[in-house]
Amino acid sequence: MSTLHSTTPVAAAVDVLAVARHVLHEEATALYAVADAVGATPDFARCVAAILGLSGRVVVTGVGKSAHIAGKIVATLNGTGTPALFMHAADAIHGDLGMIQAQDFVVAISKSGDTPEIKVLVPLLRRKGVPLAALVSNANSYLAQQADYVLHAPVAREACPHDLAPTTSTTAALALGDALAVCLLESRQFSAQDFARLHPGGTLGKKLYLTVGDLSRQNQRPRVGLDAPLREVLLEISGKRLGATAVLDGAGALAGIITDGDLRRMLGGHLADLETVRARDILTPAPATIGIDEFAAEALARMQARNITQLVVLENEQFAGFIHLHDLLREGLV
Structure with a gap:
């Protein structure tokens, strides 16, 4: 009868907090270097x-972990008013290159700028005649030398102890x-209302487009x-189940409000004749x-x-209901 042995590796004794701080400091330091390189x-x-000045889209491409970063940048660009598409660098040479139109702009992301997929892709992009920006760590790479614009993200080493895993x-x-996305946003004077039109779902969108009237009109008055x-x-x-009532004068103007708290305080005052x-x-x-x-x-x-739970809603300075x-x-706003 054979004996089963566990293959689970024994965890090394690691000061995890020290490692975490080291990684964050490494990456923060790298961002300062990137900020200097921008200028x-x-x-x-x-x-x-x-x-x-584009009439087309920004197409962002990459391979491996850079492809994941490209996808996030595309999402940010689209969400801030710059139409963008993601194209995987490996898939591009198997048909996806057809998504690029003459009026588009390509941003290629690669740490080394010398990966095989990039070296195959770049000549095809140049043949299409579209502008090409290289987002690279190696400013002397093949990709950087072939690009019209170099977006330099210098990185001395990865936060991984072996300097291998893409981290920094x-x-x-x-x-x-x-x-890049925020510079485009500000240059276009992209407003909170513009943002709301592109993000109608979720709490963020509701904060930017949902009005008092959208809610108060559902309530009784x-x-x-x-x-x-x-x-x-x-x-x-x-x-009416709103915990309060408006008090209107003879002309229909708002004179005040009575809440259930006002009633409790009144009853606690032991008035002689409630009638x-x-x-x-x-x-x-x-x-x-x-x-x-x-x-x-x-x-x-x-x-x-x-520190209250309701507001009186006014329309043209006249009582129009409550929002609670x-x-x-x-609506998930709290």
Whole structure:
């Protein structure tokens, strides 16, 4: 009967916190070198200007880990107003090269700039006549020498102890791609509203496009007159389920607000005759308000600043309803 032996390697005793700090310091130091390299030549600024003048797309390519970085840069460019496509350098020579049009601009990412796939791809790109930017660590590489623009991301060594696993180099390439995207964003004066149009889903998009009216119109509009008796106030607050009611004067203008907290405080005051209490006796004047066309994110900020759970919504300075903290919770804004 054979004996089964575990093949699980024994973990070495490692100071993991020291290793983690070393990796982060290595990569942070490399980014300072990349920042210095950006201003060492005019290529980065020329590249930005060329992309701004494009009528086509930015096609970002790479192989291996550089391909993953290329995909993220493409996502960032698309999300910030620069149309972009990802093309894997290996797939390009097997048909994907057809996605590149004459009006496009290619950014090729490679640490060494001398990988076999890049050496096959570059002559094909030059034959197409499209502008080529090389995002490389080796500024003397084949790719850099063939490119119209060199985006230099110098890396002395990888954070890997064997100087093998792409770590510092991919961080540097990603950061330089972010710098390119943000420069294009700012040059185009790409606004928060532009961003919202491209990111309608999720919490981020909602913060940039969801308005107070989008939420308050779904709610009931509790309101009473100044002379409404206490019973009517109680029924309005409990029936409309917003924890408050607006109090309007004879002309329909907002005179104040009564919350369930106001009611509790009133009852705790031991008034002699509750039958004589009117809305005007217990309202809070000048309640917190917000315009119906303002962003829901602004409503959240005002509630947090005042430590309250609802705001009176105004449209053309007239009462238009309530927005409640629960509305914002439901939309995932809190």
